[in-house]
Amino acid sequence: MAPTVDLERVEQQVWTAYFADGLWEIFLATLMLTSFLRPYTDSLWAYLLMAGGILAMILGKKHITEPRLGRVKFGPSREARRSRLMAIILILVIVTAVLLALAQLGVGVRMGNWAGIVLAGMVTAVFLFTAYLLNFRRMYGYAWVIGGAIFITEVWGEAAGMWANLIGGLLLLATGLFLLAQFLRRHNVPEMN
Amino acid sequence: MSLNDDPGSTPMHPLYVVDSADYTFLMHHTGLTWGNLATHLGKLEEAGYVAIEKQFVDRKPNSMVRLTAVGRAAFQTYKTQLQGVFNDLPD
Numbered sequence: 001m002a003p004t005v006d007l008e009r010v011e012q013q014v015w016t017a018y019f020a021d022g023l024w025e026i027f028l029a030t031l032m033l034t035s036f037l038r039p040y041t042d043s044l045w046a047y048l049l050m051a052g053g054i055l056a057m058i059l060g061k062k063h064i065t066e067p068r069l070g071r072v073k074f075g076p077s078r079e080a081r082r083s084r085l086m087a088i089i090l091i092l093v094i095v096t097a098v099l100l101a102l103a104q105l106g107v108g109v110r111m112g113n114w115a116g117i118v119l120a121g122m123v124t125a126v127f128l129f130t131a132y133l134l135n136f137r138r139m140y141g142y143a144w145v146i147g148g149a150i151f152i153t154e155v156w157g158e159a160a161g162m163w164a165n166l167i168g169g170l171l172l173l174a175t176g177l178f179l180l181a182q183f184l185r186r187h188n189v190p191e192m193n
Numbered sequence: 194m195s196l197n198d199d200p201g202s203t204p205m206h207p208l209y210v211v212d213s214a215d216y217t218f219l220m221h222h223t224g225l226t227w228g229n230l231a232t233h234l235g236k237l238e239e240a241g242y243v244a245i246e247k248q249f250v251d252r253k254p255n256s257m258v259r260l261t262a263v264g265r266a267a268f269q270t271y272k273t274q275l276q277g278v279f280n281d282l283p284d
Contacts, residue, residue, distance in 0.1 A: 070218025
């Protein structure tokens with residue numbers, strides 16, 4: 001009997017395969033570990049770590065994921081979702097920046113301690129939207145971990161926030177490295193003749 | 194070549210759900226070797242079902258394959274016919 005093929009499921013599997021390499025987790029871990037390190041070290045080192053995370057993600061996608069899974073261009077519906085995601089993130093970043101700037105200047109909005117909590121909410125929202133629009137389910141969890149660390153920093157102070165960032169960052173790093181090892185074990189670079 | 198030659202390994206399924214993809218992607222999703230895939234794609238190209246665009250990525254040759262309008266329509270017909278066969282079967 002010829003097997004029936006659920007094409008939507010095939011498309012979903014194809015899409016999620018590109019998130020199975022653990023590189024997103026490693027990148028998000030460097031963001032949290034940067035927040036942990038910043039009060040301890042010169043800001044430059046912390047930002048270098050963040051740049052390292054971004055570089056690891058770009059180079060990893062190019063030299064680890066792509067040779068194993070190949071290059072693919074997704075259809076118009078995925079592209080539309082990606083454009084919507086960019087628009088939403090841009091709006092949220094602008095709204096957050098304006099609110100924080102107004103609060104700093106004391107113009108119009110008097111947010112006081114609420115500024116940090118609003119920031120935590122906005123960051124969580126950005127990651128939740130990203131998870132939704134990318135169909136990247138694990139990111140729903142990461143949104144709460146990252147947003148939660150910012151919330152803890154704002155409500156209980158920097159010391160508590162540093163612990164939250166360290167624990168969250170190490171959890172994400174461990175998850176990312178585990179997924180990366182699993183990905184490398186499962187996918188070899190195919191032989192081309 | 195017909196579209197239902199070994200449905201599990203035809204490159205038509207993965208190509209139908211994306212815009213275009215390279216050989217590595219298709220090898221990964223069909224389980225075919227490079228040689229078998231090249232033969233499959235050659236026949237599909239001859240039939241006008243796929244278009245192969247050769248390009249260079251980082252100075253390395255890379256071919257992107259996409260379904261043509263004819264190929265997409267043929268696959269849709271095949272899919273409808275296949276669904277019809279299963280709908281007609283008794284429970």
